[in-house]
Amino acid sequence: MQAFDYDSAFSRNIGWVTESEQARLRNARVAVAGLGGVGGIHLLTLARLGIGRFSIADFDVFDIVNFNRQAGATISTLERPKVDVLAEMARDINPEIELRCFPNGVQRETLDAFLEDVDVYVDGLDFFAFEARRATFAACRRKGIPAVTAAPLGMGTALLVFGAEGMSFEDYFGFEGCDEMEMSIRFLVGLSPAMLQRGYVADMSRVNLAERRGPSSIAACQLCAGVTAVETLKLLLGRGGVKTAPWASQFDAYRMRYVHTWRPGGHRNPLQRLMRFLVRRQLAQR
Numbered sequence: 001m002q003a004f005d006y007d008s009a010f011s012r013n014i015g016w017v018t019e020s021e022q023a024r025l026r027n028a029r030v031a032v033a034g035l036g037g038v039g040g041i042h043l044l045t046l047a048r049l050g051i052g053r054f055s056i057a058d059f060d061v062f063d064i065v066n067f068n069r070q071a072g073a074t075i076s077t078l079e080r081p082k083v084d085v086l087a088e089m090a091r092d093i094n095p096e097i098e099l100r101c102f103p104n105g106v107q108r109e110t111l112d113a114f115l116e117d118v119d120v121y122v123d124g125l126d127f128f129a130f131e132a133r134r135a136t137f138a139a140c141r142r143k144g145i146p147a148v149t150a151a152p153l154g155m156g157t158a159l160l161v162f163g164a165e166g167m168s169f170e171d172y173f174g175f176e177g178c179d180e181m182e183m184s185i186r187f188l189v190g191l192s193p194a195m196l197q198r199g200y201v202a203d204m205s206r207v208n209l210a211e212r213r214g215p216s217s218i219a220a221c222q223l224c225a226g227v228t229a230v231e232t233l234k235l236l237l238g239r240g241g242v243k244t245a246p247w248a249s250q251f252d253a254y255r256m257r258y259v260h261t262w263r264p265g266g267h268r269n270p271l272q273r274l275m276r277f278l279v280r281r282q283l284a285q286r
Contacts, residue, residue: 040072061082199255
C-alpha cells in the first residue's frame with residue numbers, strides 16, 4: 001500500500017501556487033460551520049487544496065433527503081453525525097489533517113474556541129440559521145477574520161466576502177428587528193442582488209420560505225465550493241483581488257450569466273429595497 005506523503009499528494013497544485021505558498025496552506029486554519037449542502041463540499045475541496053487545519057461544526061445527522069446534494073450523504077452514513085462523517089472523509093484525503101470538531105454546531109458559548117487561530121471563516125450554515133449566522137459573522141468581525149459565504153441559488157452560486165474592515169454583515173443585510181420571514185427575504189436578496197435564478201423555477205409550489213423549504217441542486221453546491229475555494233486561497237495567500245461587501249457576484253450556469261454588483265448602503269440601497277418589494281409581492285401572489 002502506498003504511504004501518504006503530503007508533498008506528493010498535493011504536488012499537482014504547484015504551478016497555480018508556489019511550493020512556499022503550498023506550505024502556507026498546509027499551516028493555515030479554516031473554520032467551516034455547517035457540513036450539509038455546501039459546507040461538506042467546502043471542507044473536502046479545501047482539504048484537496050492542501051489546507052492542513054480546520055475547525056468544523058455541525059449538530060445534525062444525515063437523512064435520506066440529503067442525498068440530492070450533500071457530499072457525505074450515502075446509505076452507509078444515514079443517521080450518522082455529519083461532523084463525524086466529514087471528518088473521516090477529510091482524513092481519507094489527508095491523514096495528517098488537524099481537525100477541531102464541534103458536534104453541537106455553532107453555539108455562542110463555544111464561538112471563541114471555534115474561531116481560535118482561524119485565518120478564514122467559510123459559511124456553510126443552513127439558509128435559515130439566522131441567529132447562528134449573525135453571531136458567527138459578528139465574532140469574525142471582532143476578531144478580524146475574513147468571512148466567505150457562497151449560496152447555492154438555482155443552478156448557480158452567489159458570493160459575498162466580508163472583511164475585517166468595510167461593510168459588516170449586519171449593515172449589508174439589515175436583520176435587526178426583523179422577523180424570520182423578513183430576514184429570509186433580506187438574506188435572499190442580499191445574497192443575489194441580480195436574482196438570476198428567478199426565471200426558470202419549474203415549480204414555485206416547492207418554494208415556501210415560511211415553511212423553511214425550497215429546491216436544491218448538487219450542481220449549485222459544487223459551484224459554490226469551487227468559487228469559495230478560490231476566494232479562500234486568495235485570502236490565505238494574500239493574493240489580492242478579493243472584493244468585499246457591498247460588492248457581490250453571482251454566476252448562473254443555467255442561464256450562463258455572470259453579474260457583479262455593488263450596493264453601497266447595503267440593505268438601505270434603493271435597488272435592494274426595490275428587489276425586496278418585488279420578492280414580497282411575488283410571494284404574496286402565490
